[in-house]
Amino acid sequence: MELNGQDIVAWFDYTNEKIQQHKEYLTSLDQPIGDGDHGINMARGYQETVKRLAAKEYSEPSEVLKDASMTLLSKVGGASGPLYGTAFLKMSMAVKGLETIDQDALVKGLEAALAGLKQRGKSEVGEKTLLDVWGPVVEYCSGNDLKVDVLLDTARTAMENTSGLQATKGRAAYFKEKSIGHIDPGSASSFYVFEALAEVLKEKL
Ligand code: ADP
Ligand code: MG
Numbered sequence: 765m766e767l768n769g770q771d772i773v774a775w776f777d778y779t780n781e782k783i784q785q786h787k788e789y790l791t792s793l794d795q796p797i798g799d800g801d802h803g804i805n806m807a808r809g810y811q812e813t814v815k816r817l818a819a820k821e822y823s824e825p826s827e828v829l830k831d832a833s834m835t836l837l838s839k840v841g842g843a844s845g846p847l848y849g850t851a852f853l854k855m856s857m858a859v860k861g862l863e864t865i866d867q868d869a870l871v872k873g874l875e876a877a878l879a880g881l882k883q884r885g886k887s888e889v890g891e892k893t894l895l896d897v898w899g900p901v902v903e904y905c906s907g908n909d910l911k912v913d914v915l916l917d918t919a920r921t922a923m924e925n926t927s928g929l930q931a932t933k934g935r936a937a938y939f940k941e942k943s944i945g946h947i948d949p950g951s952a953s954s955f956y957v958f959e960a961l962a963e964v965l966k967e968k969l
Contacts, residue, residue, distance in 0.1 A: 765866060765867050765870075765910070765965065765968045765969055766864040766865065766866055766968070767825060767864060767865040767866075767870065767964065767965075767968065768825065768863065768864045768865075769822035769823055769824055769825050769827065769828050770822070771825075771964050771967075771968070772822075772825045772828040772829060772865075773817045773818075773822065773828055774964050775960055775961055775964045776810070776813055776814055776817055776828070776832050776960075777814050777817075778959075778960035778963050778964065779810060779956055779957050779960040780810040780811060780813065780814045781960075782956035782959060782960060783803075783806045783807055783810045783953065783956055784807055784810070784811070786803070786952075786956065787803040787804070787806070787807040788803060789803065789952070790802045790803030790806060790807075790949055790952055790953055791803030791804060791949075793946065793947055793948070793949040793952055794949040796939075796946050797931065797935070797936040797939050797942075797943045797946045797948075797949075798934075798935045798936055798949060799935060801841075801842060802842070802844065802949035802950065802953065803949075805840045805841050805842045805844060805845065806840060806844065806953050808839055808840065808841070809835065809836045809839040809840030809841070809845060809848070810836075810840075812835050812839040813831075813832050813835040813836055813839070816831055816832075816835050817831060817832060823863070824860075824861070824862065824863060825856075825859055825862065825863075825864070825865050826856045826857070826859045826860045826861070826862065827856075829852045829853070829855050829856035829859070829873075830852075830853065830856040832852050833848075833849045833850070833851075833852035833853035833855075833856060834849070834853075836848045836849045836852065837849025837850075837853075843885075843934050843935070843950075844894070844950050844953070846884060847881055847884055847885055847894065847950070850877075850880040850881065850883075850884040851877035851878075851880050851881050851898070852877065853880065854876040854877050854879065854880030855873040855874065855876055855877040855880075856873075857876065858872045858873045858875075858876035858877075859872070859873045867909075867910055870905065870910075871902075871905050871906050874898075874901070874902045874905055874906075875902055875906060877898065877902075878895070878898050878899065878902045881894070881895055881898055882895065885933060885934075886933075887933045890929065891929070891931065891932045891933045892926050892929035892930060892931035892932070892933070892936060892943060892948045892951075893931070893933050893934060893948060893950055893951070894948065894950030894951050894953070894954040896922055896923075896925065896926045896929065896948065896951050897919055897922045897923050897926075897951045897954040897955055897958065898954060899922075900918055900919075900921075900922040901915065901918055901919050901922065901958050904918045910965065910969065911969075912962045912965050912966045912969060915958065915961070915962050915965070916958070916959060916962045919954075919955050919958035919959065919962075920955060920959075922951070922955075923947060923948075923951045923952055923954070923955040924947065926947050926948040926951040927944075927945060927946060927947045928944065928945075929943075929944065929948075930943055930944050931943040931948070934950075936948065
């Protein structure tokens, strides 16, 4: 499995399609335990990202990740913009200089992204944030020979499991125990990120 710059562009294109398609759903998740802007934030940021990526020829995956991170950082807004921006920036740095990303490099990139999310969000897995999807997915990818179906199941289950958690970070934390019983919006958008990655990998494995 080797991912080149165009494959990484495809990752953002596929994610964008899902985010646009599920924009209302993401926003509806952010209504009971937030301020109802997550779908709007992500749709705006990803739309700008794919526009920027389409305007350039890329030879290295890291350059795609860097341009995407900068766009997400400045265009998504909210708490999630800096978080996604940081995740892809750290991933970009971890794969710098590589013409293609193999499974080892992908794992290193995802681990760096997760570390960046923890640092930027001052958060850990278990606090009902997008880390509750990134954590289990990165753990699966680090320890196993990648299987697309398992990757997808891991991401979906992790997202669904956020419903049972009480939020201790972000706006949802203000809702205390009332945050239980709702899927975390950032976990849902992260599920689309990994669903899109699974689609890119499916074409390669
Ligand atoms: P805002 O909360 O500013 O309105 P969004 O609605 O775009 O921003 O994003 C909310 C999502 O961001 C949450 O569902 C959660 O997954 C994530 N999030 C918020 N704060 C943190 C944090 N400190 N660490 C990790 N993720 C966070
Ligand atoms: Mg919000």
